[in-house]
Amino acid sequence: MQRSCRLLAEIPAQGHSVDLRRASTTLYPPIPLYRRLLRAHRNLPREMRSLGDEYVKAEFRRHRTVTNPVHVMGFLTQWRKYLGELPRDPSAHNFKKLDPTIFEKMSAEQLTQLYELMHATRDVWKSVSSGDRTEDSRS
Numbered sequence: 413m414q415r416s417c418r419l420l421a422e423i424p425a426q427g428h429s430v431d432l433r434r435a436s437t438t439l440y441p442p443i444p445l446y447r448r449l450l451r452a453h454r455n456l457p458r459e460m461r462s463l464g465d466e467y468v469k470a471e472f473r474r475h476r477t478v479t480n481p482v483h484v485m486g487f488l489t490q491w492r493k494y495l496g497e498l499p500r501d502p503s504a505h506n507f508k509k510l511d512p513t514i515f516e517k518m519s520a521e522q523l524t525q526l527y528e529l530m531h532a533t534r535d536v537w538k539s540v541s542s543g544d545r546t547e548d549s550r551s
Contacts, residue, residue, distance in 0.1 A: 442488050446472055449491060452498045463532060 446468065453464045468491075475487050497508070518526070 442472070442491075445488060445491055445495070449495055452495055455499065455501070460533070467529075 449468045450465055453461045453468070456464060471487075471491075475484070478484055478487070515523070
């Protein structure tokens with residue numbers, strides 16, 4: 413992301429497309445977003461935090477050299493949306509399912525990554541759930 417492209421678009425309302433002119437007035441650099449994401453992961457269980465931090469760091473590294481402003485805005489907008497959906501309460505497990513229309517827009521590589529992520533998170537949540545049960549049985 414070149415210096416002139418380091419911008420963050422406001423999350424568009426449901427059903428509306430991104431208006432680049434309007435969005436460009438509400439933009440800010442991605443470094444604070446990156447930091448907020450890592451801070452928000454502190455509320456997750458240790459295994460989920462580790463997985464999330466690694467993924468965020470890898471994605472931001474991969475997109476560091478992107479020069480297309482529309483792509484940069486889309487990338488940062490989706491991360492901001494993700495940040496808004498993270499639970500603020502560590503004990504809350506209020507995650508939602510993906511919209512089926514999103515799957516239709518994904519490439520084969522994205523679907524493969526999502527599939528791998530699904531299996532990695534299942535393993536993490538299984539260990540968290542079994543850890544909760546052992547703590548409950550001790551009480």
